[in-house]
Amino acid sequence: MSLLRIENLHMAIHGFPVLKGVSLAVGVGEVLGVIGESGSGKSMTAFSVMQLLPEGAVCTGRILLDGRDVLDEDEAALCRMRGRDVGMVFQEPMTALNPLKNIGAQVAETVQIHARVGKAEAWARAREALARAELPEERFPMSRFPHELSGGQRQRVVIAMAIALRPKLLIADEPTTALDVTTQAQILALLARLAREDGMGLLLITHDLAVVAGMADRIAIMKNGEVVEEGPVSLLQAGLQHPYSQALLAASTHQPERDGGEDGDVILKAEGVIRDYSGKRHLWGRAAPFRAVDQVSFTIRRGESLGLVGESGCGKSTLTRALLGLEPIQGGAITFRGQPVHPAMGNEMRAGMQVVFQDPYGSFNPRWRVEKLVSEPFHLMPEQPQNARDRVAEALEAVGLTSADMEKYIHEFSGGQRQRIAIARALITRPDLIVLDEAVSALDVSVRAQVLDLLADLSDRLGLTYLFISHDLNVVRAITDRVMVMQRGRIVEEGPTDQVFTHPSHDYTRQLLTAAPKLPEGAAA
Amino acid sequence: MLRYVTKRFLSLCVALVVASAVIFTLVEVVPGDPASFMLGINAQEDTLAALREELGLNGSLLSRYLDWVGGMVRGDFGTSYTYRTDVAGMIADRMQVSLPLALYALALSTLIAFPAGIWAAARRGRVGDVAVMGATQLGLAVPNFWFAMLMVLVFAIKLRWFPAGGFAGWEKGLWPGLKSLTLPAIALALPQAAILTRVMRSALIDALGEDYIRTARAKGLTRGQALRRHALRNALIPVLTIIGMQFSFLLAGAIIIENVFFLPGLGRLVFQSISARDLIVVESVVMLLVFAVIVVNFAVDLAYALVDPRLRTRE
Numbered sequence: 001m002s003l004l005r006i007e008n009l010h011m012a013i014h015g016f017p018v019l020k021g022v023s024l025a026v027g028v029g030e031v032l033g034v035i036g037e038s039g040s041g042k043s044m045t046a047f048s049v050m051q052l053l054p055e056g057a058v059c060t061g062r063i064l065l066d067g068r069d070v071l072d073e074d075e076a077a078l079c080r081m082r083g084r085d086v087g088m089v090f091q092e093p094m095t096a097l098n099p100l101k102n103i104g105a106q107v108a109e110t111v112q113i114h115a116r117v118g119k120a121e122a123w124a125r126a127r128e129a130l131a132r133a134e135l136p137e138e139r140f141p142m143s144r145f146p147h148e149l150s151g152g153q154r155q156r157v158v159i160a161m162a163i164a165l166r167p168k169l170l171i172a173d174e175p176t177t178a179l180d181v182t183t184q185a186q187i188l189a190l191l192a193r194l195a196r197e198d199g200m201g202l203l204l205i206t207h208d209l210a211v212v213a214g215m216a217d218r219i220a221i222m223k224n225g226e227v228v229e230e231g232p233v234s235l236l237q238a239g240l241q242h243p244y245s246q247a248l249l250a251a252s253t254h255q256p257e258r259d260g261g262e263d264g265d266v267i268l269k270a271e272g273v274i275r276d277y278s279g280k281r282h283l284w285g286r287a288a289p290f291r292a293v294d295q296v297s298f299t300i301r302r303g304e305s306l307g308l309v310g311e312s313g314c315g316k317s318t319l320t321r322a323l324l325g326l327e328p329i330q331g332g333a334i335t336f337r338g339q340p341v342h343p344a345m346g347n348e349m350r351a352g353m354q355v356v357f358q359d360p361y362g363s364f365n366p367r368w369r370v371e372k373l374v375s376e377p378f379h380l381m382p383e384q385p386q387n388a389r390d391r392v393a394e395a396l397e398a399v400g401l402t403s404a405d406m407e408k409y410i411h412e413f414s415g416g417q418r419q420r421i422a423i424a425r426a427l428i429t430r431p432d433l434i435v436l437d438e439a440v441s442a443l444d445v446s447v448r449a450q451v452l453d454l455l456a457d458l459s460d461r462l463g464l465t466y467l468f469i470s471h472d473l474n475v476v477r478a479i480t481d482r483v484m485v486m487q488r489g490r491i492v493e494e495g496p497t498d499q500v501f502t503h504p505s506h507d508y509t510r511q512l513l514t515a516a517p518k519l520p521e522g523a524a525a
Numbered sequence: 526m527l528r529y530v531t532k533r534f535l536s537l538c539v540a541l542v543v544a545s546a547v548i549f550t551l552v553e554v555v556p557g558d559p560a561s562f563m564l565g566i567n568a569q570e571d572t573l574a575a576l577r578e579e580l581g582l583n584g585s586l587l588s589r590y591l592d593w594v595g596g597m598v599r600g601d602f603g604t605s606y607t608y609r610t611d612v613a614g615m616i617a618d619r620m621q622v623s624l625p626l627a628l629y630a631l632a633l634s635t636l637i638a639f640p641a642g643i644w645a646a647a648r649r650g651r652v653g654d655v656a657v658m659g660a661t662q663l664g665l666a667v668p669n670f671w672f673a674m675l676m677v678l679v680f681a682i683k684l685r686w687f688p689a690g691g692f693a694g695w696e697k698g699l700w701p702g703l704k705s706l707t708l709p710a711i712a713l714a715l716p717q718a719a720i721l722t723r724v725m726r727s728a729l730i731d732a733l734g735e736d737y738i739r740t741a742r743a744k745g746l747t748r749g750q751a752l753r754r755h756a757l758r759n760a761l762i763p764v765l766t767i768i769g770m771q772f773s774f775l776l777a778g779a780i781i782i783e784n785v786f787f788l789p790g791l792g793r794l795v796f797q798s799i800s801a802r803d804l805i806v807v808e809s810v811v812m813l814l815v816f817a818v819i820v821v822n823f824a825v826d827l828a829y830a831l832v833d834p835r836l837r838t839r840e
């Protein structure tokens with residue numbers, strides 16, 4: 001008998017259908033990977049099992065947990081079930097913990113509300129759970145507060161809370177999406193080990209096929225509130241049947257066709273760049289400065305696509321801001337088209353280098369029409385072009401939108417379209433260099449594949465030069481000619497992308513490549 | 526923690542110095558000579574000069590500022606121009622009314638606002654919430670002096686539970702004093718309670734939308750448990766800020782209510798002193814109020830640190 005059996009689950013929020021007849025099963029000790037893009041209903045399926053749905057949600061169908069239908073239980077019984085029979089781990093470890101309570105108290109709370117035990121016993125069990133989540137008390141005292149821990153460590157605390165009572169089922173909703181690649185590998189290994197040790201069923205929800213490929217027994221692929229395909233993980237190699245599954249797999253391994261950069265003249269040059277952040281102020285004096293970028297040197301040639309990879313905190317964003325002339329540097333020199341880059345540089349320099357950020361929504365003023373949004377960089381030019389509207393239309397068409405989109409507001413577009421508009425805005429001044437700072441990281445895989453195609457096409461047609469910054473190794477591999485690996489403010493390895501990925505020379509690069517989740521060989525659809 | 530406290534304390538000292546300098550300068554530039562005001566328009570020039578000398582009005586600006594600050598530190602606030610009595614004594618008398626009244630009103634406001642705000646937040650969008658929000662609208666809209674008069678009519682004149690005005694003093698014991706402050710405290714507390722209820726409710730609703738509440742619910746906590754154990758403390762920071770501001774306001778801003786109830790409080794003293802050009806009293810009371818505001822803010826800062834561990838370790 002299955003531990004969790006979802007039968008023909010329909011769920012609507014205020015009458016709007018979200019889940020349309022979902023059927024899934026998780027056996028004892030089994031790992032089920034649920035994969036889908038945003039809006040597929042994968043998270044809502046998880047929250048339906050917990051019955052922690054948004055207001056106005058109505059479920060029909062059956063959700064059998066150990067033979068009992070969750071949908072028939074009253075709120076008191078559900079409270080007894082949550083945390084004891086089913087544990088849950090969430091996507092955002094940074095905000096999932098109460099900032100005002102120490103981690104011991106937060107883990108012990110799970111024990112205290114379910115088991116009738118004293119405080120000492122609850123804390124002892126919390127200590128054990130934290131140790132199982134690889135946060136031993138010797139190194140991570142239970143009096144620590146969440147803000148004193150890193151993202152990965154916080155996620156371990158959430159996991160400890162979820163497994164403290166050894167539940168039968170653990171639901172992990174995108175547990176590693178917000179984490180760095182090496183941390184992701186550790187957290188996934190931890191989840192797999194806990195499931196194995198406790199014989200716990202694991203429902204692992206993710207947008208990333210590669211994540212489930214390494215650890216799931218079975219997979220289910222969801223789209224628009226339906227399960228389109230379900231079966232053993234070996235389907236990834238044996239061949240997925242449903243066209244959508246095939247498209248999803250193709251998109252995750254998508255390699256845009258590119259001409260490859262020809263060697264033009266050097267367009268951007270960094271020599272021994274140093275960026276220090278001054279230390280915190282004490283009552284008397286300052287702490288030693290923090291060196292975020294340390295002696296970084298490289299060049300980008302016209303028409304080339306250069307990748308910059310590294311984990312969060314490695315200094316890649318700081319370096320980007322320095323390259324764009326947004327912040328001063330404390331040593332070395334940056335030159336763009338032979339001119340020095342610095343915060344006070346002229347507008348024609350800024351017009352020559354444009355940037356596309358990660359968040360397609362947050363980087364637009366929601367009260368401006370697209371025409372104004374896209375034409376904004378014109379103020380960098382010595383005079384407004386006469387045919388400004390034509391230029392906007394041209395840029396929109398170049399990124400696959402229509403000139404009629406000029407009249408719309410940004411909320412009328414999807415995430416992928418917004419990122420196209422961001423690219424159009426970057427193109428409008430006809431720059432030589434476009435800096436893409438995690439520009440496709442927030443996009444669904446299929447949309448990401450389209451945007452990557454667009455970028456490849458634009459660089460071929462317009463001879464654009466890219467600096468492509470990302471934590472996602474697969475994306476960098478797909479779109480760059482050369483790649484630099486950054487660790488603790490330094491470039492530790494640099495070379496042609498293929499060579500770095502197949503024959504990494506630095507330990508850290510090897511570590512990153514090993515940690516990155518991979519689809520099995522021959523998994524191309 | 527020690528760093529945080531030291532830093533807050535230093536900023537308190539700086540604020541006091543700046544505030545005293547500003548108050549002193551403002552009073553200096555106000556036109557009018559206290560000596561001629563006290564002696565009337567027919568005063569002789571030599572008597573005026575003698576009085577100026579006596580009042581210490583002849584020294585340089587800096588020396589008079591230092592004298593004034595030094596005096597205050599020793600508890601000597603000078604002599605009132607109009608009453609010819611010790612200012613410190615006058616203020617102390619008035620504080621016997623104003624301080625208990627402010628604390629009384631603040632306690633009432635908090636006692637009303639906490640349960641009402643929590644109750645409304647837990648029932649967001651439902652009848653109870655709408656009712657509480659409607660009541661707070663009323664509390665904000667109705668002028669408190671009108672409400673005070675209404676209470677006098679009902680509770681003092683008709684029911685004779687409380688005196689209609691005046692202050693019984695503390696000499697006859699706690700109860701007569703409290704009794705004469707009860708109606709004014711209620712009148713003062715209601716609009717404050719309305720504000721605080723709204724702040725409490727919206728802070729709680731914000732906190733209830735946070736991810737850690739979802740985590741708490743996933744552990745098996747009921748809605749109510751999650752609210753009490755996790756949301757409440759997180760909602761306290763904005764509430765503490767408002768409570769601090771309300772205390773300072775209640776201390777001196779009660780002038781209308783003091784007038785309705787004939788209470789000899791600080792607000793009336795300031796009003797009378799301003800009308801009488803008794804600048805030394807105005808100056809002293811204003812300085813005292815500034816001192817109270819700054820000290821209350823310091824206390825609120827310390828309370829923040831007690832609530833939020835991030836403030837204890839940061840910086």
